[in-house]
Amino acid sequence: MSDNVTPTTGAPVYALQCQDLKKAFQGVLAVAGATFDVPQGQITALIGPNGAGKTTVVNLLSGMMPSDSGRMQLVGTDVTNWPSHKIARRGLMRSFQLSRELGGLTVLENLLVAPKHQAGESLFNIFFRPLAVRREERENVERALETLKTYGLYDLRDNRARELSGGQKKLLEIARAVMAQPKVLLLDEPMAGVNPALIDRIGEYILDLKASGVTVLMVEHNLNVVEKICDHVIVLAEGRTLATGKLSDLRANQDVVQAYLGEVINASTHG
Amino acid sequence: MSAFWYYVFTLVFFLFDYFILAMGLNIQYGETGILNFAYIGFVAIGAYVTGAASLPNSAGTGQQYIMGWGLPFPFNLLLGGLVASAVAVLVALIALRRLRTDYLAMVLVSLSLVLYDVINNYVPLFNGADGLYNVPQPMAGIFHLTTNSFIPFFAVVTGLVALLMWFIMSRIMNSPLGRTFRAIRDDDGVAGALGKNPFGYKLTSMIIGAFYAGVGGGLIIQFGGSFNPTAWLPGETFVVFAVIIVGGVGNNVGMLVGALLVETLLIHLPAFLPEIPGHPGLIEYIDTMVVGVLLMVMLWFRPQGVVPERVRKSAGMLADRARGRGRQLTTASEGQGKSGE
Incomplete structure (x- = not known):
């Protein structure tokens, strides 16, 4: 090496x-x-x-x-x-x-799964730090929507991912x-x-x-x-x-x- | 209380109890994709632990069991749920780390059979094949409840517990954690490639679902006052599966509908119907067949269930709010974005 x-x-x-x-x-x-x-x-x-x-x-x-x-x-x-x-x-x-x-999730949700170390993935945070979870989620949603705009998938954000065409899936x-x-x-x-x-x-x-x-x-x-x-x-x-x-x-x-x-x-x- | 209301409140109890059980199996199977064919085993653990913790010391009761602490409601119920969750950790370590879908299901069925045999034959644990009986009715002393008045009272208590557990489950399912569960259900390889540890999340899902199973079982033994191995034959798991498949996998409202259609109307209501002349007991045997046929019909013609999993608009609503707030920020860059297909 x-x-x-x-x-x-x-x-x-x-x-x-x-x-x-x-x-x-x-x-x-x-x-x-x-x-x-x-x-x-x-x-x-x-x-x-x-x-x-x-x-x-x-x-x-x-x-x-x-x-x-x-x-x-x-x-x-x-x-x-x-x-x-x-x-x-x-x-x-x-x-x-x-x-x-991730076919059962919407296009937007497919992107929202991706960020690492999300506060809302912890049971403790969901029940004891809900504001922090909500704030981070809103930031992630905004970023995901911007990304979907960039990749031309914004109008499909609420569609289930399995409904996309082959090319759209590649973009997703x-x-x-x-x-x-x-x-x-x-x-x-x-x-x-x-x-x-x-x-x-x-x-x-x-x-x-x-x-x-x-x-x-x-x-x-x-x-x-x-x-x-x-x-x-x-x-x-x-x-x-x-x-x-x-x-x-x-x-x-x-x-x-x-x-x-x-x-x-x-x-x-x-x- | 007339016999009619006795029947009605018994049905109400089973409706809410199976709603709890269905939510527990739904987070494991409907949300995370774990085919847990040992689910009824966790219900039984919750029932036995709640019962044994509620009963007084076994000396002189004519029964053999561990604990015997005389623990009051709701601590006995919590203990039942927690022990079921602890057993789920052990089961997950054995079965979930390396196995998937069909092999996992086979191992879980086997574990369920082993658990059944151990509890049925090792008498000092939970009184063997006779099971536990004379379990105290919770809060009966505080509210001076009679045998008759206890039934509507506990049906309402079970409804309140179900409401609380529905609230908790909804928070989980609508959180990023719930979304990660569904990602793992759809493709755990992809979820892993996105930095999610599939085993860790499946373990979390198993623990939550087992807690619901344990609480549901704990309510059953407190409602009836007894619990023995005939109440949790391994096939009973499929009744809970029928509840979630008929109701609609991945949807809490569907769990309530499934509990109403399958457990309340098909399993328990026929027991209160008058006998068919010349065929005593026939109705009770037919109900299981009807559930089986209903399950096949649903899988053929409406696999998504009566109330299908919804497209999550919570993300959509957040998106709209974000769009409104971010319009000024995004207007300038909109012309630069590549157009959609």
């Missing part, structure tokens, strides 16, 4: 660091020693062919499943095999490849994660199944997040999007890190072209 401190400020250079991550399912290695660093305050794409282990890596990083071996650091803290709620409290939020909205997931004020945001194929107009908007939202200081790691197959908004690219193949760098540089890398880019370029040429 590389040295993760800026010499002048002492701030971590990398928001996320993984070393030799491994995960097997019934003997089959889905992640077979992934090693990479995600630079602080940048947008990093995680690309690779189907079955490369991208979603498994995201699940490992977010604590949704434990790794078999290897180490992970989140902004300088070793979070290897921490449960997801502890990692989330440290500032890592995520979205899912197939949207996982990002808005929900933003509501938790993350340091690091993992987006698992945020553009998948989304119409082209919305793809541009989601791209803009991600750039806005970067501007506000959030580090983004996104799994993405759409290389146009990667080229447009990502600063850095990690290529996974067969569960291993094949290469890292800028997409323009990776296009010249024969291993990458053979494993993934050639396949994508061919598909787009013949498609």
Whole structure:
């Protein structure tokens, strides 16, 4: 794992660091020693062919499943095999490849679940500090409404989340994660199944997040999007890190072209 | 008091008692998604502990039981609820940490059967298969109540307890805690990814629900004066499930409606109906079948129950108030926001 401190400020250079991550399912290695660093305050794409282990890596990083071996650091803290709620409290939020909205809750409630350490989540506070609970709730509601306006979901605030379209659910997931004020945001194929107009908007939202200081790691197959908004690219193949760098540089890398880019370029040429 | 009013107040008692029981199961299943098939076990713990705490020392009573402190109402009732909650912590540590839905339900059924066998066979605990009896009628001495006047009196007391517990439950369900419970019910993986500890919240939900079960059980033993294993056969859990499914999962008003339709009208009212000539006792056997059929019909045609879970407008109302106050602040930025779909 590389040295993760800026010499002048002492701030971590990398928001996320993984070393030799491994995960097997019934003997089959889905992640077979992934090693990479995600630079602080940048947008990093995680690309690779189907079955490369991208979603498994995201699940490992977010604590949704434990790794078999290897180490992970989140902004300088070793979070290897921490449960997801502890990692989330440290500032890592995520979205899912197939949207996982809280369907029985309204759109607004989906966002209101996200803030950490809410006073109203304690039985003691509900009955003995009701004013503090109400005040915090009002602040959260105001912030959630602003966030819904930003993401174009304001008019749907009182709809149950299960009633949203696929694209709206993708937006809701990002808005929900933003509501938790993350340091690091993992987006698992945020553009998948989304119409082209919305793809541009989601791209803009991600750039806005970067501007506000959030580090983004996104799994993405759409290389146009990667080229447009990502600063850095990690290529996974067969569960291993094949290469890292800028997409323009990776296009010249024969291993990458053979494993993934050639396949994508061919598909787009013949498609 | 005429027999008619005796029947009516008995039904009123069961209406309010099952309202309490249904609220307890609803926060576990309807709000947090815990399929607690051992719920009746917590009702029984509350009943036995309340009864044993109310009874005098067991020496010379012809019964064997622990405690025997002669504890007055409502302290005996509180103790019943608290002990049920304490047992819920143990059960949660065994079952909730690693298991989900169907496996959790199987483990809870098994725990319920183990508890049933222990209490039924270990006589020194709560008098074994004979159960507890001659439990004192609460406050009968203070208000000089007779056997007849005690029934309407305690039905009203139970109504007041139910009102208090409804108020408490409404505060919980409409708070951020209630919202987090529902988030865990909908998808505990997502709730975890948002920084909520699913086990911690499920444990809290189990404790609250078990307290309601314990209090409901405590009221039953004080109303009837006795409680034995035939009163809490494991299948009784499904009657409480029927109450919340028919009434409407996730809604306290639905719990009252379910208690009225299932427990009061279908389970207890038929016991007061005249016998069918030539078929003595038939009505009592039919009522369980009717509940089963009603449950299937509801699950087929109206799974959301008679009073469905409401879309929470409390958040909406807060939103409107916030919008009103924040209009000046937001007007300038409205043009910059991306338009909705």
